[in-house]
Amino acid sequence: MSNIGWKDVLADEMPDDLAHEIDIFEGQMELMGQGKLDEKVFAETRLRRGVYGQRYDNGQRHDGFESRELEFEELDRIKGPDTLWHAPGMMRIKVPGGGLTSEQMDVLAQVADEYSDGILHVTTRQDFQLHFVHIEDTPDLMRRLASVGITTREACGNSVRNVTCCHLAGVCQTEAFDATPYADAFAQFLLGHDDIQDFGRKFKPAFSGCEAEACGLVMMHDIGYLAQIKEVDGKPKRGFKVFVGGGLGTVPHQAKVLSEFTPEEEMLPEIQAVSRVFARLGEKRNRNRARIKFLVAKLGIEEFRRLVEEERKTLPHDDRWTAYLDTLPHYEEKPTRPPTFLNGQVQNSEFNQWLETNVYGQRQEGYSVVTVNLPLGDLTSQQTWELSDIARKYVGDNVRTTVEQNIVLRWVSDSDLPSVYEELRAIGLGDPGAGTIVDITACPGTDTCKLGIASSRGLAGELRTRLTAKSASLPDAIKDLKIKISGCFNSCGQHHVSDIGFFGNSRRSGNFKMPHFQVILGGKWRDNAGSYGLAVGAVPSKTVPEVVDTITSRYVEERTKGETFQEWIGRIGKKEARSIIQPFMKLPAFEQQPEFFSDWGDPRVFSLGDIGIGECAGEVVSLFSMEISPAESEAFEAQIALDEDDPARADALAYSSMLKAARALVRTQFLDVGDSPDRIVEEFKSRFFDTELFFDQYAKGKFGQYLLIRHRNPNPNPDNDSAHRLIEEALLFIEATHACESRVGGNVLVEI
Amino acid sequence: MIAPHRLSVKFFFEDLSIDAESFIPVFHRWIRENVVPNELLLDVADYKHVLDGPAIFLIGHEADYVVDFTDAKPGLMYVRKRDAGTDLADALDTTMSQALHGVKLTEDDVELKGKLKLRTDAAAIVLLDRLNYPNAANGDGADAAAAVQAQLSDNLAAIFGEDATVTRVANDAREPLTFKLSAPSAPDVDTILSQLGSAV
Missing domain, CATH: 3.30.70 (Alpha-Beta Plaits)
Structure with a gap:
C-alpha cells in the first residue's frame, strides 16, 4: 500500500x-x-x-x-x-x-x-x-x-447529450439497416467538437432503424435520424431521413423534416452545419427558449433548412466526415454461441410468461434478444457484476441499455433461453412483463432531482407492485399499455408519449399543499413517438392507482374490436376522458384524509401553506381557489376546440384562460383590477412578474412570459400547431399561478 | 495501514417482524430529530424494489445506515464514507462504534422496539477501497489482506470477546475485500458499547 x-x-x-x-x-x-x-x-x-x-x-x-x-x-x-x-x-x-x-x-x-x-x-x-x-x-x-472507454464528458450541460439508438438495431426484424455504427460515429465526431461548445442549451440526438416502431423515438428529439435505403443509379444507397426541432420538455414539439434523404457521407457535415446554425442563431439569454425546437419554430423549417444548406457550403473539409464509412463493412457483432432452437421443449409457466414478454426473436435465426426488466431502472452493484457474468457466458459484449430503463442481452442462442432465465431469476432480475403495463418508466423525481415536484418513483413503484400482483388477471387489451411518469413538467419520464402519462404538480387544500399528478392520455410510443397526449386534469397522487384502474376498465369495457388506446381516447374525446377522472379531482381537507398530503414512499407532510396555522379551516376556501377554477376549465375547453379542428377558438380560449388565472392572482393583492385584458396584464406584470414573485426557482420567468408574449403578439392566423403550443403554455402558466399563490399566499377568503 | 476510502459493517437481524418500508418513517424522524451525534443525516432513499439488495438508505454526509437484504441476510449496515480517521485502526474504531450505536438506536426506537433484534455474534466487514485494498487472491494484495485480517482480529477480539474470529470471505475478485466476524461469546450491544471506551 x-x-x-x-x-x-x-x-x-x-x-x-x-x-x-x-x-x-x-x-x-x-x-x-x-x-x-x-x-x-x-x-x-x-x-x-x-x-x-x-x-x-x-x-x-x-x-x-x-x-x-x-x-x-x-x-x-x-x-x-x-x-x-x-x-x-x-x-x-x-x-x-x-x-x-x-x-x-x-x-x-x-x-x-x-x-x-x-x-x-x-x-x-x-x-x-x-x-x-x-x-x-x-x-x-x-x-x-x-480506463474501460467510458466518458462522462458532455453528459450534462449545454452540450450534445448521449446519442440514443434503438436497442434492437442490427438484430431487428423490420429495420432498414443497422444504425448502430452511424450513431457511434456521430457520438465520436461531436464529442468535444468546437462547433458544439457554444450552444444555449442541451441537444439530444437519436437514431432509428424503423419508421413504424417506437425505435429511437426520433420525433421527440432535437435531431433524429431514421435509416432509409434509396435507389441511386440503380444501386441501393444508405442514408437517413433527418428530423430536427423535436422535444418534450415543458412544451412538446414534434420534429420537422430537415431532409428527406441525407446520404451517409453527408450525415456528419450536415450535423456540423446544424450545430453552427444553432450555436449562432439559437437563443442564449433566455434559456427557457434556447432549445433548437424554438429556433426551428421561430425561423420555420424551410428557412432553417436553407441556413443549414448555406452553412454546409462554407464548412472546411474534414476527413472524419467519411473516414468511418471505411470501417462499416467490418462492423459486426459476434455471438458467443452458435445459433440453436428451443425446439418446443416443455417449460414451466413462469418461463413461458417471461418468454412471451421479455424475449424478442432476432432476424438472425436461432438468436433472441432478452430484456432484463429492471424495477424503476435500478440494479445493485452485485447484480451488475453477476449480470456481466451471465453476459460473458451467453452473449459476450452484446449488451445494451434501453430508453425504457432496462438492459438487453443480444444474441442469446435460443436453446440457452431457459438457462438464461434461471440465472437471471437467481440474481433477482428474472421479472417478466418487459415493455408491458407493469414496466413503468419514471424519472428520479423528488427522490433526488432538484426540480422534482412529486414522487414519480414512489408512484411508479406503487403502480408496479399493484399491477404485478394482478398481472395474471389483467385483460389482454391493457397488458401492453405504456405508463410513464415524470416528477415535474420537464418530461424526463417521457409522459407525453405514453398511453397513460403523469407529471407531478401540486394543489392547495386549505393551508396545505397536496402532491398531484397531471394525467396525460393518448400519447403514442410507436411511430417513433408519433404523437403527444394532452393533459386532461390533475388528480391527487394518492388516487393515481385508482385512476389507472378506472381508465383502463373503461377502455376494456368500451373499446371496439382492435381499437387502440389512442384511438379510443380520440373517439371519446378529451371532455369524456376528463369526466372519467373527475371524481378523483376533489381535494379532501387535511383533517379528512391526511394521507393525501404526503407522497408515495415519503411520510413527510408534502408541504405547509404559507398562510400559517390558524387560518386553516375546512369551511373556508380562498378567493384565488374560487377564481382559478374557471381558468382551468377554459384551458380544457381550448383542448376540446383543438380536437374539433378549430384552432382560432382554441387559441382564444387558451389566451383567455391565462388572463383568468392572472386575474385570480392579481386579485389576491388588488381586488378592483377589473376585466380589461390590458389592465390585468399590466397589473400582473408590475405586481408579480417585474417583482419576480411569479418566478419559478428554476424556470424563472418563463411561464409568465407565455402570457406577456401572447398578449403583446396575438396570432392573427393560428394553426393547429401554434394553438396546441399555446394550450400547453396556458396549462403551465396556470400551474405556475398555483405555485405562486402558494408561495406568496393570498389574504382574501370567502365563506361558502 | 491507511484508512480505506469507505468501510462498512453489517450486523444481522435475529428477528425482523416488519417489512423494509417500516424503516422509512423512522429514518425520516431520525433526520428531523438529529438523533446521531456528530453525523449529518441528509435523506432517505427507497430501493426496496431491488431484490436481495440494499433496501432502505438513511443517507448521511459522513455515513449511511442501510437496511440491507444482500445474500438474503437481512441486516443493518453502516457505511462510513468520510472522516473515519487516518489509518485502518482509527477507521475501524469509528465505524464499529457508530455501527453499534446505530444498532442500539434501531432496537430502542419507539416505532421499532420489540419488532426486531440484531445479533452481535456475527458481522460482515467490507473495505470499499480497491485501490489500497484490492480483493486479490495472490501477491501483494493477498499479503495486504492478511495484514488487514490480523489487525481486525486483534482489534475486534478486544471488543467482542477473546473467542472472536475474523475470516476473509472468498468472494469474487471484483467485489470489495470482505471479512466475516464470528463472535460466539459476544455480549449484548449495551455491554459492548460500554466497553468500547476502554477498548479503543
Whole structure:
C-alpha cells in the first residue's frame, strides 16, 4: 500500500485525451476551492463533465414541518450558484447507443459501490446515473470509467447529450439497416467538437432503424435520424431521413423534416452545419427558449433548412466526415454461441410468461434478444457484476441499455433461453412483463432531482407492485399499455408519449399543499413517438392507482374490436376522458384524509401553506381557489376546440384562460383590477412578474412570459400547431399561478 | 495501514417482524430529530424494489445506515464514507462504534422496539477501497489482506470477546475485500458499547 492514486495506476489504460481532460477538471476543482473560478463557469464546467446537482444541495431540506438547514462543513464553499460543495450530487455516465461490454459493467458496479450508494440507475437516455456522489470523488470515478472507454464528458450541460439508438438495431426484424455504427460515429465526431461548445442549451440526438416502431423515438428529439435505403443509379444507397426541432420538455414539439434523404457521407457535415446554425442563431439569454425546437419554430423549417444548406457550403473539409464509412463493412457483432432452437421443449409457466414478454426473436435465426426488466431502472452493484457474468457466458459484449430503463442481452442462442432465465431469476432480475403495463418508466423525481415536484418513483413503484400482483388477471387489451411518469413538467419520464402519462404538480387544500399528478392520455410510443397526449386534469397522487384502474376498465369495457388506446381516447374525446377522472379531482381537507398530503414512499407532510396555522379551516376556501377554477376549465375547453379542428377558438380560449388565472392572482393583492385584458396584464406584470414573485426557482420567468408574449403578439392566423403550443403554455402558466399563490399566499377568503 | 476510502459493517437481524418500508418513517424522524451525534443525516432513499439488495438508505454526509437484504441476510449496515480517521485502526474504531450505536438506536426506537433484534455474534466487514485494498487472491494484495485480517482480529477480539474470529470471505475478485466476524461469546450491544471506551 502506498500513496499512489488511480491516476497513476490507470495511466496506461486511459486514452490520453480523456486522461488529460480529467486532469484539467481536477485542476478546475482546485481553483474553485481557492475561489479563483467564477461559480457559474465552474458549474457549467462540471456539468459538462457529467457532475450534476442533486436535491437539497442548496443546504435546505423540508422535514415535513419546516425547512431546515443542513449543516455541512464549509457552508461558504460552493460548486455553483446556490450549490454547496460538500452536498452529494449525481454523476451521469454516457453510454452511446446504450452499448456496454462486460468489462464496463464490472467497473460501473465497482464505482457505484465505492463512490455512490451501490445502485446503478438506467435513464431514459440509455445513460447510467449514480446518486449521492461527492464531488471530490469524481475525478477518480471518471478515471476508472475512462480506463474501460467510458466518458462522462458532455453528459450534462449545454452540450450534445448521449446519442440514443434503438436497442434492437442490427438484430431487428423490420429495420432498414443497422444504425448502430452511424450513431457511434456521430457520438465520436461531436464529442468535444468546437462547433458544439457554444450552444444555449442541451441537444439530444437519436437514431432509428424503423419508421413504424417506437425505435429511437426520433420525433421527440432535437435531431433524429431514421435509416432509409434509396435507389441511386440503380444501386441501393444508405442514408437517413433527418428530423430536427423535436422535444418534450415543458412544451412538446414534434420534429420537422430537415431532409428527406441525407446520404451517409453527408450525415456528419450536415450535423456540423446544424450545430453552427444553432450555436449562432439559437437563443442564449433566455434559456427557457434556447432549445433548437424554438429556433426551428421561430425561423420555420424551410428557412432553417436553407441556413443549414448555406452553412454546409462554407464548412472546411474534414476527413472524419467519411473516414468511418471505411470501417462499416467490418462492423459486426459476434455471438458467443452458435445459433440453436428451443425446439418446443416443455417449460414451466413462469418461463413461458417471461418468454412471451421479455424475449424478442432476432432476424438472425436461432438468436433472441432478452430484456432484463429492471424495477424503476435500478440494479445493485452485485447484480451488475453477476449480470456481466451471465453476459460473458451467453452473449459476450452484446449488451445494451434501453430508453425504457432496462438492459438487453443480444444474441442469446435460443436453446440457452431457459438457462438464461434461471440465472437471471437467481440474481433477482428474472421479472417478466418487459415493455408491458407493469414496466413503468419514471424519472428520479423528488427522490433526488432538484426540480422534482412529486414522487414519480414512489408512484411508479406503487403502480408496479399493484399491477404485478394482478398481472395474471389483467385483460389482454391493457397488458401492453405504456405508463410513464415524470416528477415535474420537464418530461424526463417521457409522459407525453405514453398511453397513460403523469407529471407531478401540486394543489392547495386549505393551508396545505397536496402532491398531484397531471394525467396525460393518448400519447403514442410507436411511430417513433408519433404523437403527444394532452393533459386532461390533475388528480391527487394518492388516487393515481385508482385512476389507472378506472381508465383502463373503461377502455376494456368500451373499446371496439382492435381499437387502440389512442384511438379510443380520440373517439371519446378529451371532455369524456376528463369526466372519467373527475371524481378523483376533489381535494379532501387535511383533517379528512391526511394521507393525501404526503407522497408515495415519503411520510413527510408534502408541504405547509404559507398562510400559517390558524387560518386553516375546512369551511373556508380562498378567493384565488374560487377564481382559478374557471381558468382551468377554459384551458380544457381550448383542448376540446383543438380536437374539433378549430384552432382560432382554441387559441382564444387558451389566451383567455391565462388572463383568468392572472386575474385570480392579481386579485389576491388588488381586488378592483377589473376585466380589461390590458389592465390585468399590466397589473400582473408590475405586481408579480417585474417583482419576480411569479418566478419559478428554476424556470424563472418563463411561464409568465407565455402570457406577456401572447398578449403583446396575438396570432392573427393560428394553426393547429401554434394553438396546441399555446394550450400547453396556458396549462403551465396556470400551474405556475398555483405555485405562486402558494408561495406568496393570498389574504382574501370567502365563506361558502 | 491507511484508512480505506469507505468501510462498512453489517450486523444481522435475529428477528425482523416488519417489512423494509417500516424503516422509512423512522429514518425520516431520525433526520428531523438529529438523533446521531456528530453525523449529518441528509435523506432517505427507497430501493426496496431491488431484490436481495440494499433496501432502505438513511443517507448521511459522513455515513449511511442501510437496511440491507444482500445474500438474503437481512441486516443493518453502516457505511462510513468520510472522516473515519487516518489509518485502518482509527477507521475501524469509528465505524464499529457508530455501527453499534446505530444498532442500539434501531432496537430502542419507539416505532421499532420489540419488532426486531440484531445479533452481535456475527458481522460482515467490507473495505470499499480497491485501490489500497484490492480483493486479490495472490501477491501483494493477498499479503495486504492478511495484514488487514490480523489487525481486525486483534482489534475486534478486544471488543467482542477473546473467542472472536475474523475470516476473509472468498468472494469474487471484483467485489470489495470482505471479512466475516464470528463472535460466539459476544455480549449484548449495551455491554459492548460500554466497553468500547476502554477498548479503543
